[in-house]
Amino acid sequence: MADPQQVVVIGGGISGLACAFRLQQLGSPVTLLEAADSVGGLIGTSTQDGFLFETGPQSFQGTDAMLDLVRELGIEADLCMADPRAPRYILRHGQLQKVPMSPQAIVSSSLLGVGSRWKVVSEAFRKTKPPSEEESVADFVRRKFGHEILEYLVAPFVSGVYAGDPEKLSLRAAFPSLEEWEREYGSILRGAMKSRPPKGTTSGPPRLCSFRGGMATLTRALATHVGQNVRGGVHADAVTRVQTTSGPRYEIRMTQGGRQETVSARALVLATPAYTASHLVAQISSPLAASLSGIAYAAVAVVASGYYTHQLSAELDGFGVLIPRSEKYHTLGTVWNSSLFPERARDGQFTITSFAGGVTDPEIMDKTEKEIAAIVQQENEHILEVTGSPIVSAVWKHPKALPQYNLGHGHVVRAIRDAEREIPGLFFSSNYLQGPSIPKCVEQGFQTAHAVHAHLKGRALAAS
Ligand SMILES: Cc1cc2nc3c(=O)[nH]c(=O)nc-3n(C[C@H](O)[C@H](O)[C@H](O)COP(=O)(O)OP(=O)(O)OC[C@H]3O[C@@H](n4cnc5c(N)ncnc54)[C@H](O)[C@@H]3O)c2cc1C
Structure with missing residues (x-):
């Protein structure tokens, strides 16, 4: 087998990409393996008939760290920020309440x-x-x-x-x-x-941000900076750990286009969902695999729709609406994308994105995409007073969308952190560890990159 790679990151969502990007900047050669043909994971942008739709997250909090990253990536000209005063609504007895x-x-x-x-x-x-x-x-x-x-x-x-x-x-x-x-x-x-930070030390609470070209601008820019070592269409199948005279080495068996290959690495970062990480570590530690497989995930269906403005009885001005379960709708909430980011649709048109499913309504995922779109559109007719069919709509079903930080989750995270200490060279970076939001995934990716870099430096010192 060829010389081991320094670091292999498995998973090219925002967590894995942020980690690989920082590792490269720290001077640690890194290879990122992503099962899908393109990177981004849950983050994805799709343009249809002049509308820009997001397949998962619609925006992110523009924290100082996120804005620094946007500048580092050179994509600040594409950044768009929502009005921080945009009101949010909750439906109560069928009425939108601020x-x-x-x-x-x-x-x-x-x-x-x-x-x-x-x-x-x-x-x-x-x-x-x-x-x-x-x-x-x-x-x-x-x-x-x-x-x-x-x-x-x-x-x-x-x-x-x-x-x-x-x-x-x-x-x-x-x-x-x-x-x-x-x-x-x-x-x-x-x-x-x-x-609250003392007055005058910040420019206020972070604003909601996205990009003119959609959320995929961020993940694409990260992948471009990591460069040719991002390998798409590569499914990691299994991982083993081998003890050598120069320290532990990870062997990653993977499949690309029906062909099997094995690469080895001095350090391995698992940036996949927990259920995949569980499968990948099964041969290294079965208690760790059991902890990871215990993390439950909620299913979410994303329904994006584009309408003519005249189909609305009143202007949708604000962030969107959240819908309590007692209101008896399937829709969990709807983001008014064009109100936050007007460039999401052409003049005279607007786009909204609704979410359905979640832990309290998993059965909706048994329906077809067409059925889910019909349910959500009918509900939006009542909730938002939108009339007629959308010009275009698209549905993305995420059967395992969001990890649940349920009672006992702290023990699972502690078990993962203990394993990182006990199994040198093995690291985890994902949305089930420190929070599911994009800024939290980026923060976690950067922290992991620094930990990996310190580990490799320690090994190099020990060997010299
Ligand atoms: C519907 C929805 C809306 C959201 N809205 C927002 C929002 O508005 N703002 C916000 O901040 N956050 C939002 N989030 C949360 C946020 O988008 C996610 O938590 C975050 O994108 C997760 O990134 P990740 O890299 O940890 O995981 P993922 O995006 O799941 O990436 C994991 C990657 O690993 C790859 N992978 C898996 N198995 C293998 C394998 N065996 N070999 C190789 N690769 C593999 C997958 O293909 C995937 O690309 C939303 C999430 C959802 C589902």
């Missing part, structure tokens, strides 16, 4: 009853302690704010981020700052206020 975004807005909000509004506003003056045992998001919200806030504010938000079930999601794993703030300050409002 989500209150500040304590002052909560006081006058028509989304919540007087009792709930008082519970939120007065929370800063009450002191509570988190229970000793791990708590679900739902139990936490009921304990602190009551059922109405859970049903009409938190649960829709949770389905917007995780497509998850708040009764199962772990507060500690999914929203760690909330637990920390309660523990430290006795109140999450006080914690949020104390954690």
Whole structure:
């Protein structure tokens, strides 16, 4: 077999690409293997009849780190930012209600009853302690704010981020700052206020961003910088670890176009979903494989539609709408893409993207794409008062879309981190570790790259 590669990254979604990009910048030769023909993973852009649709994520939070990356990649001219004042809506009794975004807005909000509004506003003056045992998001919200806030504010938000079930999601794993703030300050409002950066040190909360050419601009640019060592259409089938006199080596068996090949590496980064990582590490550590296979995933169907503006009874002005389960729709929420990023459609037209499925409605995935599109379009007729069929629509079904940070998830992450220490040269970087958002995946990819680089430097020093 040829000399081992320095590092092999398996998985060319945003996590693997960010890791490979940083490794290359640190001077560690890297090869990235991606099963699909093109990189991006859940991130994908499709143009149809003059509309730009996203197959998964629609935008990302423009944190300082993300904006730095955009500049490093030289794609800042393509960046577009949404209006930070764009209102968000929640459906209640069939009516769109603005989500209150500040304590002052909560006081006058028509989304919540007087009792709930008082519970939120007065929370800063009450002191509570988190229970000793791990708590679900739902139990936490009921304990602190009551059922109405859970049903009409938190649960829709949770389905917007995780497509998850708040009764199962772990507060500690999914929203760690909330637990920390309660523990430290006795109140999450006080914690949020104390954690705000001092005035004048930032330009305000991060704005929602995308690219004129769509979200795939980011993953394509990362792949271009990593260069010819990105190998698409390569499925990693199995991994073994071999102990040699110069340290451990990973042998990766893979298939490309029906042909099998084996490459070996001094360090291996698994940037695939957890169920694939579980399969790949099975011959290295069965307890680790079992931990990884225990992470549940939610299915999500993405339905993108393009309409004429005259098909709307009123202008859709804002981020979009989230739909509580008690409203009895299949649609979890709809993003008003053209309102956030007008370049998503031609003049006189607009585009929206709806999401269906999630942990609370997995059965919808048994339907065909055509059936799902029909259900969502009919629901949008009621919710958004859109009339008639769309000019064009497209559906992407993601059967295993989002990892669930359910009760016990912290133990799984600890088991993975322990394995990284105990099995030198093996690393993990993916959306099931530190948060599913794109900025979190990038942050995690960069951290992994630095850890891999330090590992290789340590090996080189030991050998010299
Ligand atoms: C519908 C939806 C909407 C979302 N919206 C947003 C949003 O608006 N903003 C936001 O910040 N985040 C959003 N997210 C979350 C975010 O998009 C994802 O968490 C993130 O893109 C995951 O990246 P990843 O690289 O960790 O995983 P993935 O994108 O899943 O990449 C893993 C890659 O590994 C490859 N792979 C798997 N097995 C193998 C193998 N054996 N050999 C080789 N390659 C393999 C896969 O083909 C894939 O390309 C959304 C997610 C979904 C599903």
